[in-house]
Amino acid sequence: MKYLKETATLKYFPEKCTGCGRCGEVCPHNVFSMSRGKAVVAHRDRCMECGACAKNCDFGAISVDAGVGCAAAVINGILRGTEPSCDCGGSSGSACCC
Amino acid sequence: MKIVSTIDTAQSLKPLQAGGVCCGPVLSTRGGPAMRSYPYNGRYPAWITGEINSAEGPVPVAATVLRPSEKFAHIRARVTNFRMRFSVEPGLYAVGSPDRSSDIFISANYKMSFDILRSSLHGMNAWILVLDTGGINVWCAAGKGTFGTDELVKRINSERISSLVDHRKVIVPQLGAPGVSAGQVKKSTGFHVLYGPVRASDIAGYVQSGYTASPEMRRMRFAVMDRLILTPMELNPAMKKLPYLIVVILLIFGLKPEGIFFRDALSGGVPFIAGAFGALFSGAFLAPALLPFIPFRSFALKGWVLSMAVFLLMINYVPLFMFESYYLTAIMLVFFPLLSSYLALQFTGASTYTNLSGVKKELKYGLPLYIGGTIIAVLLAAAYKIQEWGIL
Structure with missing residues (x-):
């Protein structure tokens, strides 16, 4: 299953990559593969912007505007004028995604 | 000795929110006053089978076989808001009889996460370090950062993991990676973060193959069962809002120049109430x-x-939906597929492959259409009523 094309904000700076392979290890969608001792963005459109790769790259070779792809969270954000928020007000009893 | 303990206690009272502040002194003390959290204070729920004596005091031992009542609780958590208060106390637990060489698995304090982990560790001897994620599962908590570097560092220190075991590795679920920086955890605690497989059921294979996960173990899936298990929490909140729509439908059909008539509300409203259930x-x-x-x-x-296909079939083949008035047919085809579309869009939150940028894009185009479509449906309803009353 693939989501919308060319929306992911994933950025990769190969000159900073040391080829440790951590990004490929943490990515749940196999976005990265290794080639000649460096990471390669092989499947950009599979990126779900979870941010695991950027968070675990000790060399700053990856950046991504991480967030949860959840319509309810985005709508919450629009209604409150904030960033997308999964926080449904805790005890309000609303049934939210996470 | 006494003085040392006092200092230790003083340290422990410092606010812990600035992750890392608490680290140094606590690391170096052993056998001081109980800094460690002691889950349930010894008054254990039924799934704790006993205690094990570790280098750092008693640790509750969790069963690795779930009882029927616990499995039932999982179903409740899947279907209702019971999920919001389905948690375990954070802290250190044991499964089997772990020792100084046993693996340490990190989990969240959503009880479903913890239960799935401990039952996957059946037959193994291991420690489970449960982070305080506010009762939220690993993946969602990692997205928010509550399952994250700071909390992990804090727990490794406060639970004195460095004197509990001789090795220096903790196994973090791969889906916790969005919140955890392995490099920073190493820097702050000396512990290597090993990312375990996506699914807890692969843990045995992961450990047996020398802590390496196959590419298959690293991939997040979204098979039909994974999706179906999530649908109750899509249907449930939508069903709660349905009565409002039903009231609006009954009002539209019941309204006459002479007042509101229940008989007309029902006879005219039933196909649309059925349509609302269909859209949902x-x-x-x-x-x-x-x-x-x-x-x-x-x-x-x-x-x-999908919904358009369903409603086209219904207006052509189901007598209940074969209206004489074109207005009614138009309302049904304008409003209900949009309602279904909105509900399907909500499923992005449960899906395992949508991204935030894409969802924003969908809403950018979708919201104006949803609002516009609703206005058109209301106008069509007004036109229908005008025609019905013969005003024009």
């Missing part, structure tokens, strides 16, 4: 269930196309 079922159940088989990548489009 199509958007919140059928669309998630059939997700990969519906054309388009956009969830909003998937929901709309």
